[in-house]
Amino acid sequence: xxxxxxxxxxxxxxxxxxxxxxxxxxxxxxxxxxxxxxxxxxxxxxxxxxxxxxxxxxxxxxxxxxxxxxx
Numbered sequence: 593x594x595x596x597x598x599x600x601x602x603x604x605x606x607x608x609x610x611x612x613x614x615x616x617x618x619x620x621x622x623x624x625x626x627x628x629x630x631x632x633x634x635x636x637x638x639x640x641x642x643x644x645x646x647x648x649x650x651x652x653x654x655x656x657x658x659x660x661x662x663x
Contacts, residue, residue, distance in 0.1 A: 598630060599658075605617040615632065
């Protein structure tokens with residue numbers, strides 16, 4: 593069995609509805625240009641507040657995917 597290498601990147605997804613939808617938005621967008629997504633780890637969640645009301649949920653993820661050489 594060949595050994596594998598994975599790259600980890602950080603992404604921030606946003607949603608006006610929930611942290612879960614913010615996380616899903618980040619993963620779904622990453623899936624459009626990256627292959628073999630493996631694990632997403634939530635590292636931070638925060639909110640944008642405007643005029644005393646929550647307007648945006650933000651979820652920061654560490655996302656790993658299989659690293660392939662250009663060979």
